[in-house]
Amino acid sequence: MNVGNLKLVFAMLALxxxxxxxxxxxxxxxDLNADxxxxxxxxxxxxxxxxxxKNEARLTGELGNSVAELEISASKSSLKINVRNRxxxxxxxxxxxxxxxxxxxxxxxxxxxxxxxxxxxxxxITASSVSxxxxxxxxxQRVSIESVSxxxxxxxxxDRISAESVSxxxxxxxxxxxxxxxTVSGDMELQAGEIKSGRLETVSGDVTVNxxxxxxxxxxxxxxxxxxxxxxxxxxxxxxxxxxxxxRITTDFGSVENVKHGPGSHLKHVSGKSGAxxxxxxxxxxIKLKHE
Amino acid sequence: MKESELQSAxxxxxxxxxxQRDLWPGISERLETAGKxxxxxxxxxMWRAPALAAAVLLALTGGIFIGRGMDTSPxxxxxxxAMEYALLGTVAAxxxxxxxxxxxxxxxxxxxxxxxxxxxDALRGSWEDLLQAELSLMAALRQYPTDxxxxxxxxxxxxxxxxxxxxxxxxxxxxxxxx
Amino acid sequence: MxxxxxxxxxxxxxxxxxxxxxRWVEKARDGDRLAFxxxxxxxxxxxxxxxxxxxxxxxxxxxxxxxxxxxxxxxxLELFRGESKFGTxxxxxxxxxxxxxxxxxxxxxxxxxxxxxxxxxTLVGDRDVFAGLRKDLxxxxxxxxxxxxTVLVLYDIEGYRHAEISxxxxxxxxxxxxxxxxxxxxxxxxxxxxxxx
Numbered sequence: 001m002n003v004g005n006l007k008l009v010f011a012m013l014a015l016x017x018x019x020x021x022x023x024x025x026x027x028x029x030x031d032l033n034a035d036x037x038x039x040x041x042x043x044x045x046x047x048x049x050x051x052x053x054k055n056e057a058r059l060t061g062e063l064g065n066s067v068a069e070l071e072i073s074a075s076k077s078s079l080k081i082n083v084r085n086r087x088x089x090x091x092x093x094x095x096x097x098x099x100x101x102x103x104x105x106x107x108x109x110x111x112x113x114x115x116x117x118x119x120x121x122x123x124x125i126t127a128s129s130v131s132x133x134x135x136x137x138x139x140x141q142r143v144s145i146e147s148v149s150x151x152x153x154x155x156x157x158x159d160r161i162s163a164e165s166v167s168x169x170x171x172x173x174x175x176x177x178x179x180x181x182x183t184v185s186g187d188m189e190l191q192a193g194e195i196k197s198g199r200l201e202t203v204s205g206d207v208t209v210n211x212x213x214x215x216x217x218x219x220x221x222x223x224x225x226x227x228x229x230x231x232x233x234x235x236x237x238x239x240x241x242x243x244x245x246x247x248r249i250t251t252d253f254g255s256v257e258n259v260k261h262g263p264g265s266h267l268k269h270v271s272g273k274s275g276a277x278x279x280x281x282x283x284x285x286x287i288k289l290k291h292e
Numbered sequence: 293m294k295e296s297e298l299q300s301a302x303x304x305x306x307x308x309x310x311x312q313r314d315l316w317p318g319i320s321e322r323l324e325t326a327g328k329x330x331x332x333x334x335x336x337x338m339w340r341a342p343a344l345a346a347a348v349l350l351a352l353t354g355g356i357f358i359g360r361g362m363d364t365s366p367x368x369x370x371x372x373x374a375m376e377y378a379l380l381g382t383v384a385a386x387x388x389x390x391x392x393x394x395x396x397x398x399x400x401x402x403x404x405x406x407x408x409x410x411x412x413d414a415l416r417g418s419w420e421d422l423l424q425a426e427l428s429l430m431a432a433l434r435q436y437p438t439d440x441x442x443x444x445x446x447x448x449x450x451x452x453x454x455x456x457x458x459x460x461x462x463x464x465x466x467x468x469x470x471x
Numbered sequence: 472m473x474x475x476x477x478x479x480x481x482x483x484x485x486x487x488x489x490x491x492x493x494r495w496v497e498k499a500r501d502g503d504r505l506a507f508x509x510x511x512x513x514x515x516x517x518x519x520x521x522x523x524x525x526x527x528x529x530x531x532x533x534x535x536x537x538x539x540x541x542x543x544x545x546x547x548l549e550l551f552r553g554e555s556k557f558g559t560x561x562x563x564x565x566x567x568x569x570x571x572x573x574x575x576x577x578x579x580x581x582x583x584x585x586x587x588x589x590x591x592x593t594l595v596g597d598r599d600v601f602a603g604l605r606k607d608l609x610x611x612x613x614x615x616x617x618x619x620x621t622v623l624v625l626y627d628i629e630g631y632r633h634a635e636i637s638x639x640x641x642x643x644x645x646x647x648x649x650x651x652x653x654x655x656x657x658x659x660x661x662x663x664x665x666x667x668x
Contacts, residue, residue: 311530
């Protein structure tokens with residue numbers, strides 16, 4: 001598009017009446033590079049993103065009655081979509097579906113809207129909602145998903161993921177490499193391959209992990225009252241440490257002893273020379289370190 | 293358009309423009325601590341500096357120090373090393389700050405958040421779990437006030453509680469942004 | 472005092488603010504991320520405005536630049552000795568980050584070669600009358616050629632002098648003045664064009 005057409009577009013749009021927007025159906029297309037950066041923000045309703053093999057994005061959906069404007073900023077390397085509502089109360093659902101080049105990087109943000117992403121094969125996915133759920137199915141180099149009260153899930157391949165929820169559950173599978181998962185009261189379930197660096201935190205939610213630890217890799221899990229169960233291959237070698245004030249520790253790796261000169265029980269066991277390390281701590285939650 | 297008209301139009305442009313999303317998380321994860329370190333003024337590596345930094349940030353006046361016999365070593369305990377006394381002393385200081393801060397939080401008021409549906413209940417549930425963990429931990433600490441593990445767990449919990457509060461503050465701030 | 476106000480302490484009035492900011496800077500220098508976050512909250516909008524305009528209205532790029540600038544500020548904090556105000560130091564650091572960013576230079580080439588413009592399309596919403604002119608002005612600035620835009624933003628909006636601009640951009644003082652003249656002329660032409668109002 002050259003500058004002359006650009007001026008015309010501006011002039012035309014200045015005439016578009018407001019009433020056309022509310023309750024409107026949307027159907028737009030843009031040419032995009034295969035590795036474009038895409039960001040979309042929608043407060044309420046749903047955001048569905050699907051990757052395809054076209055160098056093009058297509059947005060379809062229904063704008064809620066409270067929409068004041070649909071802000072779009074597009075170039076070949078970047079697409080930004082922002083649903084702006086009138087006021088703060090009574091925000092109606094806006095349901096959007098966006099088809100994007102499967103290699104595009106995504107940055108998705110919602111408040112009560114659910115986020116559903118799949119068929120991506122890209123560098124980066126960031127998705128966050130406040131009370132909506134976040135579900136991602138993708139092969140991505142770097143994933144960050146979070147919700148406050150919604151559930152978050154990932155399935156696919158990645159070797160760097162950060163997942164956070166306060167009261168929602170976290171379900172991750174196909175992950176490996178660097179992992180960070182934090183919850184307060186939600187449960188956490190991880191199916192992982194080889195972990196190089198894993199950091200899991202919970203207060204009262206239960207944590208269940210199936211994984212192996214790479215040589216010189218490290219997995220740390222900390223809990224207050226939530227139970228932590230870690231399943232490792234019987235051949236896993238390294239340093240196994242666990243401690244709990246009043247929770248029960250059961251293990252297939254080494255044996256549990258009472259803490260000398262203090263309350264609680266602990267475990268410290270070394271096997272082999274892999275340099276791997278598993279460390280689990282709880283206050284009252286039970287701890288299991290078991291063979292898969 | 294005259295030069296002077298352009299200048300006054302430029303004068304009217306805002307010098308501050310809020311980004312459409314919070315950029316801090318992207319920044320925070322890239323902040324390296326190697327070399328800088330989370331340096332604080334005591335030597336023990338057992339400390340989680342963010343908990344203390346947060347307490348200082350929240351510094352509120354007043355607050356009641358819940359005495360847990362910090363100065364005396366319960367019978368049967370081995371003598372504490374100087375490092376451990378430093379740790380316990382700092383926990384006491386952190387506790388003063390946190391007690392004052394979190395007393396304010398107990399009657400949590402969600403009306404400012406304008407969140408819909410089951411959101412406030414879910415958050416309240418999480419906050420109650422945090423409080424429950426605190427009660428249990430405090431009970432244990434009354435029995436074993438100088439236990440290093442329990443004191444570390446207390447710092448972890450404070451950090452988690454602070455994180456929760458920050459998330460609420462962020463939600464509130466985002467609500468303001470949308471007006 | 473409620474905890475919310477305690478946590479959002481950047482809302483303090485200005486007198487307290489600079490003393491508070493000095494404290495934050497000191498703590499951040501020692502590795503205190505929470506203090507650095509307060510500095511971020513305090514300066515973010517200003518830094519973002521600078522980046523957004525220098526990036527020709529490209530929001531994704533501007534956001535990257537803001538993040539890059541703060542990360543760089545964290546890494547260089549030891550070098551900040553309080554010889555100027557923190558905000559001033561941060562601002563200049565940001566200008567340097569943006570100017571040296573490879574992507575800006577690549578974008579500049581694309582613009583000059585392919586004339587691929589960022590299409591900024593906003594369907595009309597609730598706007599006041601003056602907003603129309605501000606929007607046209609922002610768009611006109613965003614569409615300026617790279618060097619002209621840089622000088623106009625730094626001189627007319629951000630208040631740098633030609634000598635400072637020359638030092639930061641590597642162009643001669645005379646070139647900076649010429650670019651400013653050119654930028655203002657192009658913007659006035661664009662805004663005077665009846666098609667644009």
